[in-house]
Amino acid sequence: MVSLIQTLAVAEYLNFRHAANALRVSQSSVSARIKALEEDLGIPLFERNTRGVRLTEAGRHFVERVAAGVDQLDYAVKTASLAASGDCGHLRIGLHGLIPGSFLDGLLTRYRAEHPAIAVEMVEGSARDAVKQLRAHRIDVAFLVGMFDLPDCHSRPIWTEPLVAALPSNHRLAEQSGVTWTNLAGETFLVRHGGTGPQVHDHIVLRLAGRWPPPAIQRFEVERGTLLSMIAQGFGITLLGAASGLFPTGGVVFLPIVDEPEPVVFSAVWLPQNRTASLRNLLALANKMGRSTQSN
Template identity: 50%
Template sequence: MIERHDFETTAPIQKFGNGSSPIGGHRSFEKHRFLISRISMRTLVNVLTVAEFLNFRHAASYLGVSQSSVSTRIKALEDHLGTILFERRHRGVHLTEAGRGFVNQIAMGIEHLDHAITTAGAVSTGTIGQLRIGLDSSIASGFLADLRHRFLEKYTEIQIIITEGRATDTIRQVRDRFLDVAFTMRAIDLPDCHSRSLWSEPFVVAMPIHHPMATAVAFGWEDLASEKLLVRRGGAGPQFLNHITRRLAERNRTPNIQRFDVGRDTLMHMVADGEGIKLTTEAVASVPFPGIAFRRIADETEEAKFSAVWSPHNRSPALKNFLDLATEMSRSA
């Protein structure tokens, strides 16, 4: 059933900065300007309603207007189009072949317009659209994995697009509005960005299952000083590098660090093959990896702290909903 609308005049055609029109190029717009300016949305709704009732009087009654008003609008439209849309009969009307084609096209156009209006409303409330997230750590488990799952369960029409990289890279993309939010393994205090500390995880060491420390009662940073420590150049690698260097410097020890430009899984395979050990966090440890044992460091007093970073100029409703949920989860953790 066609819904009644109060469309008094034709909606203006929006023009962009380059003088073009959203409905096509400049020539297309100029070609149809004359016709478009004389066909109102009210007239098109009248046509669809008459096509549904096949009776001017019934259509007018439904629309809450006079029969003569409906008849006059449609007659004027037919004159503009240069064709007859309705064949008038004593007990009603019938669509001509041209009328059927016109009504079908207009009905599709109205559906598209209705969808555009509904979609715009949904985007404005953050229930549909995209959310672009930057990461320097894993989403296999832990707080971030739970946040993502809960958000997608609540907002089923939001598509989350994930980019992984170093914190410096993802924060730059937040500034450039290529990302909505970045999650980083460090406390952030930037003058041009907003940030919020959300969760923390204990540090753990990934090592081959046959490594002596894998079965030791306990071990500390002094024990790690003589080990070969594998660190990624990307992701959260720079943060792990800084933490290792600081902890061993506190003990007047020089770390044996080897850095690799590889992904997280590749580095874990290297650990499993006995090429070294790797500092990581508890969320990674909760996902079993063949040939690897995860152990905590006995004298480690800090946890890895994770923060969200976003631009104060980003007004995305989806981002607001995402951050609200993250804050709620953080407070209840």
């Protein structure tokens, strides 16, 4: 590599002494290295005379390609350094959904502002889907509802939201400031097969266990927006994190469940062997924002 750099310097200055001065090495060292390189290649790169040197035709072609290779190597070194510090690269995130104004929306907005050269990709799905994607190394981290204790994954609670009930705006309870589980016991619940649907289903069963008749739960293969439209049309009600109320849907009201003992926990889940700086930076920012939210 040193011989190539010195060759480029001589090709630029067309003078061994000037090239050596620019490189801060001795002229004899430059001459010796280039002579050894020419012998290894079996071709002369420079024509030498009393007035200086000039490139041979073979030398000109050689220098052009070496210069291009050095530029690519320099770029590779710089991008590798940026990737090591988390300032460039890719970050693939699994999530249930993204609501404007939510904690996760704020986190990703701030992260992208602080690390604009990171290409952020998002994959939406259920917790089960996200864990499968993590284990297959298709995503780097997942932000999911609930607490996780997986033997092959790290997880950490990041933020919480109160649980709310989404009801049609003409529902008998719509004018109340809040509802209880007793109020909801006779309702028909709508849940999705994907997204947070499995957790919502299990939570309803847990809270209404032992009641008769058992809770009526209907499951649909729809997106969140379609589910809320079905609620507005009177098909039933559902449960959501309070951030859903930040993105109002016509014909739907969001009421807190006043006897729900704990808020909904959202966790980050990732593989322990994933030590990329881009992921570390995201988790550090999530922790910082989470602490700030709790202190407020």
